[in-house]
Amino acid sequence: MLFISPKRIKGIPNVFSNIPIYGNLSLIFPPAKKWSDSPCLKFYRLSQKYGEVFQVRFGNRLVVVANSYDSIIKLWCCKSVRGNNSRPISETFHNQLSREGIYTIGTTPFGPDYLKMRKFVSSNVLNGKSGKGYNGGVISRETNRLILKLVAKATRKGENEDYFISDDFIRKGQYFHLAVALILTYGYQIDYTASENRLEADEIIYVENQITKIRSHVQNFQDFLPNPFRFLLNVFSGKNSFSRKLYERRKVYLEKYFKFSRENITYPNSAVRRSLMYHYFMDGENCVKRAQMASICLTMVSAGLDNTPLNFKYELHQLSHSPHVCKKAYKELMDGFENDPVKAYQNCHKELKCQYIVAIVKETLRLFTVLPMALPRETTEPITYGTAVIPKGTLLFMNSWAGNHDQNAIYKPMEFIPERFLSSDDDGNDTSSSLKHFAFGIGSRMCLGNHLAFQELYILTCKFLLLFEFQNPEMNKLNPLELNQFPESIAIEPEIFNICLKLRSKEFVNQAMGPREVKFADDVTM
Numbered sequence: 001m002l003f004i005s006p007k008r009i010k011g012i013p014n015v016f017s018n019i020p021i022y023g024n025l026s027l028i029f030p031p032a033k034k035w036s037d038s039p040c041l042k043f044y045r046l047s048q049k050y051g052e053v054f055q056v057r058f059g060n061r062l063v064v065v066a067n068s069y070d071s072i073i074k075l076w077c078c079k080s081v082r083g084n085n086s087r088p089i090s091e092t093f094h095n096q097l098s099r100e101g102i103y104t105i106g107t108t109p110f111g112p113d114y115l116k117m118r119k120f121v122s123s124n125v126l127n128g129k130s131g132k133g134y135n136g137g138v139i140s141r142e143t144n145r146l147i148l149k150l151v152a153k154a155t156r157k158g159e160n161e162d163y164f165i166s167d168d169f170i171r172k173g174q175y176f177h178l179a180v181a182l183i184l185t186y187g188y189q190i191d192y193t194a195s196e197n198r199l200e201a202d203e204i205i206y207v208e209n210q211i212t213k214i215r216s217h218v219q220n221f222q223d224f225l226p227n228p229f230r231f232l233l234n235v236f237s238g239k240n241s242f243s244r245k246l247y248e249r250r251k252v253y254l255e256k257y258f259k260f261s262r263e264n265i266t267y268p269n270s271a272v273r274r275s276l277m278y279h280y281f282m283d284g285e286n287c288v289k290r291a292q293m294a295s296i297c298l299t300m301v302s303a304g305l306d307n308t309p310l311n312f313k314y315e316l317h318q319l320s321h322s323p324h325v326c327k328k329a330y331k332e333l334m335d336g337f338e339n340d341p342v343k344a345y346q347n348c349h350k351e352l353k354c355q356y357i358v359a360i361v362k363e364t365l366r367l368f369t370v371l372p373m374a375l376p377r378e379t380t381e382p383i384t385y386g387t388a389v390i391p392k393g394t395l396l397f398m399n400s401w402a403g404n405h406d407q408n409a410i411y412k413p414m415e416f417i418p419e420r421f422l423s424s425d426d427d428g429n430d431t432s433s434s435l436k437h438f439a440f441g442i443g444s445r446m447c448l449g450n451h452l453a454f455q456e457l458y459i460l461t462c463k464f465l466l467l468f469e470f471q472n473p474e475m476n477k478l479n480p481l482e483l484n485q486f487p488e489s490i491a492i493e494p495e496i497f498n499i500c501l502k503l504r505s506k507e508f509v510n511q512a513m514g515p516r517e518v519k520f521a522d523d524v525t526m
């Protein structure tokens, strides 16, 4: 395809560029080296000059960018924007990496395939009411395993010989989420304490993390260029061959798990019987095709593998800087379980009962905004914004960082204030908070795993607060963008630092989990 400059949209400010072919791609290339050059901040700075919504040209594509709380609501949630419901096809991700046409749900363009997959996964595992209690049980058990692992490494210090833990939490959080995802999808229980399983988990985490970068709309400027440039740049940068290698590596573990479920379908254990694959073999084959099921499995294994642990780590980091929040959360949690910590620990996974912890999780998701530029959308029919008509085939970028930190909608946006999400204040007065956040996107293609991810974060938070007290933080930076190791990237991945925790009491761990389960380092060496 030759370069054809797209026609600008009337009524939406245009960020002028006279560079042929390239257009405004300097917003994402060369890749940002400093946090202050993160794409979301570059877009935000432009909005100060051009207004909250503007258009840019990326190669031969027009991109409309929304940079405020209100404009995101208008462009993603109103009835007039029904056409904001597809995803763009990109050369590097869709054509090179996913050559068999099997993509995740989140990267599948709108159409019957997409709708079928979304419905199947939603009704059988992610939003299905029947799965909710089961999912909570799985998450609770995996949280216990994570905690047992931490406890086994705890060191004894100080006059009272208390137990202390110091950990970065990202890798352990990834093992935790992967274990939950594999059980729900395949009924496969991975014991990542065994070294060969850990290697397998590390492989999945590495491959999926690299693939996330390949599908990133703010890291692959070549995808916006006309075909010959796109092709040549991918060949010379080695991206094509790297993508193909990742594709082969991914195939190995996905096929292994698929085979596991198929072989265990005749005499299923309870985990297999409750899994998504079981639904597929029992009745789903009539609803979704084999290739669609492969996309669903791919989505289940990859989505949330980084985002959930990254949010959890950031939440722990904020909590270690907010003793008043921890104190209040602990009290509210205990109030809900007649001041019995064992009862609280053993039952907190059953419902999202403690509204203050719900607010902590929402505030973490908002303030952190792990995907500051969300995922891109493509319009399937014209949509209106004010007097402007955005044509079919236009790309829409949500600057969710700017929306989540918009001071016109959010009081002190850079501060961690869970109360902003409560519907009543400390005196019980109705505050009717209807504040939204955009960490999961919003509208027709909002994150399908938001309930699962939220449930994971809620249960982890409850159990950690019940077991541990936060110690002096090792890291003082709190701004997520400033913490980010990869400012050019689609996701915020904070630099490595430890969170320091003190165990409230050894006896309580034994009571909460059963003494036979718990192994402390000093018990083991005795």
Ligand code: HEM
Pocket (backbone or CB within 6 Å): 105, 106, 107, 118, 299, 300, 303, 304, 305, 307, 308, 311, 370, 371, 374, 375, 376, 377, 438, 439, 440, 441, 442, 443, 444, 445, 446, 447, 448, 449, 450, 452, 453
């Ligand atoms: C804290 C963790 C997570 C965050 C912050 C997150 C964030 C997002 C965002 C921003 C989108 C784009 C939404 C939009 O365009 O409006 C998305 C899409 C999606 N997410 Fe998540 N996600 C998380 C966890 C998960 C998990 C655990 C799963 C499933 C197991 C999941 C499955 C999906 C799917 C299927 C889509 C595509 C939806 C569609 O295109 O219809 N996500 N996610």
